[in-house]
Amino acid sequence: MAEDGMLSWDESIFRDEHVFEIDYLPETFRHRDEQLEGLQYALRPAVRGSRPLNAMVRGPPGTGKTTAIQKLFGELDGRRGVRTVRVNCQVDSTRYAVFSRIFEQLFEYEPPASGVSFKSLFKQITDHLTDEDEILTVCLDDVNYLFYEGEASETLYSLLRAHETHAGAKIGVLLVSSDLDLDVIAELDGRVQSVFRPEEVFFPAYDEDAIVDILGERVARGFRDDVLALPVLDRVAALTAETGDLRVGIDLLRRAGLNAERRASDAVESEDVETAYETARHVHLSRRVRGLSDPERTLLTTIADHDGERAGTVYEAFHDETGLGYTRYSELVNKLDSVGLIDADYTTVEGRGRSRELSLSYDADAIRDRL
Known part of the structure; x- marks a missing residue:
């Protein structure tokens, strides 16, 4: 580094900028021993050739749920007869999409884009598992998105009942949800509830000391020596603790750099x-x-233009823009409300009874920038 504290053109304060990317898997995973033990307990039968236990993994965003599963899946993947598949349900939010992703991971190529029924896809997967004598653990990450789309019960039913229709198929399921308002078990069909008795693993928000510890390790690996002083790290940790999301702190370190x-x-x-x-x-x-469909993005833009107005008024503007009917509009409103982008609260309007008011959960300009 230059002696005057200024960088020359070819210098960087980063030792390894990838350390501050969201998908970086840290070598050491601290402050989550209890949660790792709970997940290992559920997954251990797979190593012995038995079907793993099902597990329900819950906790606020940015508390290490996905990282924990990636760590354990990485350890399991090297073992003979064990296969793991993690599905991002924000991207793959239908039963068919979930099973297409499982197919792709097992066979290492994508199924045909059209012309293959779910039944055929399902049979190829279960035949593969029985022929190869492999045990499959599927992680449905951000499973709350399957619930928002009304696809959760059918997807789980197919996974959990696979051994009944295809003898010898051994599949365990990990559900991961960041939506603490979603009661996963209560929202499932009765026929799924009867077979889904998961181990519960909860990831609480990190406290400030843990945040300092975890971010401090990222700083040591990602920045060159003496780039970020302890008081600055403490400020990053305090801002991170306000949001409760470790990813905010990791992203903040990178952007500050x-x-x-x-x-x-x-x-x-x-x-x-x-x-x-x-x-x-x-x-x-x-x-x-990023995970929104085109109609959902259009509706979010419309609500940004009519922030705080009644649902009927927003619908008229949305219908003029898209031609979609009220039933579909109502489904989209519920989805945006579920993912935390808007608040759809009922209010009493004099002479008109109860009506929903739609307002943004974030600053309108921040939303428009990201749309």
Whole structure:
């Protein structure tokens, strides 16, 4: 580094910028021993050739749920006769899409885009498992999206009952949900409830000491020495604790580092953190918006233009834009409400009874920027 504290063109304050990316899998995984033990208990039978126990993994966003499963799946994948598949249900939010992803992971090529029935897809998967004598553990990550689309019970029913229709097929299921308002068991069909008795594993929000510890390790691996002083790290940890989402802190460190480089400075200062926080605190907003379909994006834009107005008024504007009917509109409103992008609250309107008011859960400009 230059002696005057300024970077030259070919210098960087990052040792390894990938450490600050959301999909980075840390070598050490701290403050989650109890949760890892719970998941290992559920998965251990697979190593002995038996069907693993089913598990329900819950906790707020950014509390290490996905990382824990990726860690354990990584350890299991090397074992003979054990297969693991993680499905991102924000992307694959129908039963057919889930099983297409399982097919792709097992056979290492995608099923044909059309012309293959679910029954055929399902049979090829179960035949493969029995022919190869393999035990499959499926993680339905962000399973709350299957519930929002009304696809959860059918998907789970097919997975949990596979051994009844295809003798010898051994499949265990891990459900991961960040929606603490969603009572997963209560929302399932009775026929699924009768066979789904999961182990419960809860991931609480990290406290501030844990956040300092975890982010401190990222700083040591990701930045060069003496780039980020302890008081600056404490400020990042405090802002992260406010949101309860570790991903906000990781993203904040990266953006603060980029801000320091933009100033050609060889150290991250508090001003770099404060400037970066406006963007980093919306890390889950960006993620939620990315997963929206075109009609959902159009509706979100319409609500941004009519923030706080009644559902009927918003519908008229949405219908003019898309031509979609009220039933579909109502389904889309419920979806946006479920994923936390809007609040759809009932209010009493004089002379008109109860009506829903639609308002954004985030600043309108922040949403428009991400749309």
